[in-house]
Amino acid sequence: MSTIAAFYGGKSILITGATGFLGKVLMEKLFRTSPDLKVIYILVRPKAGQTLQQGVFQILDSKLFEKVKEVCPNVHEKIRAIYADLNQNDFAISKEDMQELLSCTNIIFHCAATVRFDDTLRHAVQLNVTATRQLLLMASQMPKLEAFIHISTAYSNCNLKHIDEVIYPCPVEPKKIIDSLEWLDDAIIDEITPKLIRDWPNIYTYTKALGEMVVQQESRNLNIAIIRPSIVGATWQEPFPGWVDNINGPNGIIIATGKGFLRAIKATPMAVADVIPVDTVVNLMLAVGWYTAVHRPKSTLVYHITSGNMNPCNWHKMGVQVLATFEKIPFERPFRRPNANFTSNSFTSQYWNAVSHRAPAIIYDCYLRLTGRKPRMTKLMNRLLRTVSMLEYFINRSWEWSTYNTEMLMSELSPEDQRVFNFDVRQLNWLEYIENYVLGVKKYLLKEDMAGIPKAKQRLKRLRNIHYLFNTALFLIAWRLLIARSQMARNVWFFIVSFCYKFLSYFRASSTLKV
Ligand SMILES: CCCCCCCCCCCCCCCCCCCCCCCCCCCC(=O)SCCNC(=O)CCNC(=O)[C@H](O)C(C)(C)COP(=O)(O)OP(=O)(O)OC[C@H]1O[C@@H](n2cnc3c(N)ncnc32)[C@H](O)[C@@H]1OP(=O)(O)O
Numbered sequence: 097m098s099t100i101a102a103f104y105g106g107k108s109i110l111i112t113g114a115t116g117f118l119g120k121v122l123m124e125k126l127f128r129t130s131p132d133l134k135v136i137y138i139l140v141r142p143k144a145g146q147t148l149q150q151g152v153f154q155i156l157d158s159k160l161f162e163k164v165k166e167v168c169p170n171v172h173e174k175i176r177a178i179y180a181d182l183n184q185n186d187f188a189i190s191k192e193d194m195q196e197l198l199s200c201t202n203i204i205f206h207c208a209a210t211v212r213f214d215d216t217l218r219h220a221v222q223l224n225v226t227a228t229r230q231l232l233l234m235a236s237q238m239p240k241l242e243a244f245i246h247i248s249t250a251y252s253n254c255n256l257k258h259i260d261e262v263i264y265p266c267p268v269e270p271k272k273i274i275d276s277l278e279w280l281d282d283a284i285i286d287e288i289t290p291k292l293i294r295d296w297p298n299i300y301t302y303t304k305a306l307g308e309m310v311v312q313q314e315s316r317n318l319n320i321a322i323i324r325p326s327i328v329g330a331t332w333q334e335p336f337p338g339w340v341d342n343i344n345g346p347n348g349i350i351i352a353t354g355k356g357f358l359r360a361i362k363a364t365p366m367a368v369a370d371v372i373p374v375d376t377v378v379n380l381m382l383a384v385g386w387y388t389a390v391h392r393p394k395s396t397l398v399y400h401i402t403s404g405n406m407n408p409c410n411w412h413k414m415g416v417q418v419l420a421t422f423e424k425i426p427f428e429r430p431f432r433r434p435n436a437n438f439t440s441n442s443f444t445s446q447y448w449n450a451v452s453h454r455a456p457a458i459i460y461d462c463y464l465r466l467t468g469r470k471p472r473m474t475k476l477m478n479r480l481l482r483t484v485s486m487l488e489y490f491i492n493r494s495w496e497w498s499t500y501n502t503e504m505l506m507s508e509l510s511p512e513d514q515r516v517f518n519f520d521v522r523q524l525n526w527l528e529y530i531e532n533y534v535l536g537v538k539k540y541l542l543k544e545d546m547a548g549i550p551k552a553k554q555r556l557k558r559l560r561n562i563h564y565l566f567n568t569a570l571f572l573i574a575w576r577l578l579i580a581r582s583q584m585a586r587n588v589w590f591f592i593v594s595f596c597y598k599f600l601s602y603f604r605a606s607s608t609l610k611v
């Protein structure tokens with residue numbers, strides 16, 4: 097029997113961000129390995145036109161929870177959804193619900209966050225910093241609390257090249273920022289944001305760093321641990337390979353490439369693609385929850401869950417395998433044939449954007465106009481290029497994350513726990529993982545049927561022929577224009593034509609002689 101699975105039996109667990117990508121996989125694993133847990137409280141913000149119960153059923157109806165329903169048929173009775181908005185004071189939780197949470201919770205997993213790179217500083221601080229502070233305050237009033245697990249990101253200190261499993265101080269105290277946001281107006285906040293975030297690439301990573309500082313400062317005598325995953329990708333093994341449910345990070349790029357919208361990207365091919373499967377992250381989270389509660393380390397431990405130092409894969413290898421998978425399993429109705437160029441040069445990148453992205457979009461919009469339809473491709477392309485430009489920072493650099501605490505924890509687990517809660521990324525086969533990832537994007541994100549593959553392959557052939565035809569026509573037009581303007585081009589042209597003519601005459605003469 098797994099010690100970790102047994103530990104969660106009979107426990108009341110509070111999860112924030114349970115409706116998100118990581119939160120759902122966490123709940124699934126908890127129910128599957130510890131079906132005898134008492135209850136999972138989830139803090140859910142109200143959604144228009146949906147009751148809390150409908151929201152829970154929607155989550156449980158997903159394919160992700162199919163196995164759970166077999167091992168834990170009464171799973172819906174063990175989820176207690178609580179109305180909460182982490183942007184509000186006291187999270188807008190009712191008095192009764194708050195009382196229940198305070199008196200019953202044993203373990204907290206704090207996953208909720210805004211992961212948008214372009215959020216306003218006010219909103220990102222509210223969610224990633226102030227809400228964390230408020231949750232810690234709540235935690236300090238929970239008599240039965242055994243562990244508080246805070247989910248941060250490996251990029252919270254991405255302004256450094258080598259990152260240790262420690263909490264780094266931020267230049268400005270989180271409390272000062274929280275206080276000043278109360279009285280500063282939005283226009284001034286926008287103005288000072290670049291000065292505040294300094295060498296962090298975006299508001300998201302900056303506010304996650306502030307969130308960690310808050311955890312350190314407000315930890316009181318709680319048992320706390322911080323987990324820092326790198327780029328969280330589709331499931332590797334559990335409950336089945338390839339599960340994804342949002343377009344963040346690589347997912348959107350895989351769709352844009354597979355659909356033929358994105359054909360070049362400014363990336364450093366040899367930079368480490370530090371993707372980490374979501375089930376690996378969840379296994380570490382559960383192991384950390386157990387270790388923190390049972391072993392009660394004296395200080396707040398930080399755990400890195402990254403792939404680069406143990407089993408590195410670079411963007412070149414990842415890109416080549418993604419493209420190879422599109423050959424076998426193409427996406428339906430692509431705009432152009434998937435192809436991609438990596439370039440680390442700004443000038444070449446702009447050239448590709450003009451030739452491979454903007455020009456085809458303009459041509460397609462002209463076609464839509466001519467056929468009486470509303471043009472839309474240029475707008476879509478501009479939004480995509482804006483998104484890609486925001487991700488570029490992360491695909492043009494490599495970082496080194498130390499993983500002493502994560503390795504220490506691995507060595508503390510029994511062989512059974514190492515198997516059930518496997519977070520040893522050295523066993524990951526990248527080629528297999530990437531293929532399943534792309535397949536998962538097709539099935540679970542795009543909801544495409546595998547029966548459509550032959551038709552998609554036919555369409556790709558047609559697109560290839562159109563591509564060749566278009567390039568030949570373009571070449572001939574360019575050549576014709578060149579001939580009209582340059583004596584040298586004319587001479588070359590006449591030389592080639594007369595050479596071909598002589599060759600053909602010789603060939604005809606020699607074949608006539610043979611007869
Ligand atoms: C040398 C030779 C090599 C040969 C081979 C070459 C092959 C190359 C081919 C490439 C194959 C693919 C391989 C994978 C490459 C992957 C690159 C991946 C980069 C990953 C970087 C991740 C960085 C992670 C850092 C930190 C990790 C974390 O801690 S948290 C999670 C990260 N958070 C996010 O990812 C959120 C980012 N998103 C946002 O902030 C917002 O979405 C936005 C600001 C980018 C856009 O916001 P907007 O207001 O416009 O609205 P929104 O509704 O959100 O979306 C608008 C449109 O944009 C599309 N969209 C959104 N996200 C993505 C995305 N990631 N990729 C692509 N498209 C995206 C979305 O569909 C919307 O489209 P429309 O509705 O049609 O307008």
Ligand SMILES: NC(=O)C1=CN([C@@H]2O[C@H](COP(=O)(O)OP(=O)(O)OC[C@H]3O[C@@H](n4cnc5c(N)ncnc54)[C@H](OP(=O)(O)O)[C@@H]3O)[C@@H](O)[C@H]2O)C=CC1
Nearest residue numbers: 113114115116117118181182183207208209249325327328
């Ligand atoms: N995905 C990744 O690549 C990485 C993620 N992380 C970290 O992992 C954690 C989870 O990320 P992930 O699951 O990918 O993110 P998602 O965006 O998928 O999920 C975010 C969750 O937070 C909830 N949330 C947002 N705002 C509020 C609010 N005001 N009140 C209540 N709940 C709210 C969302 O609820 P709703 O469903 O209502 O929107 C959702 O459940 C985050 O802390 C993130 O920083 C770290 C590294 C990489």
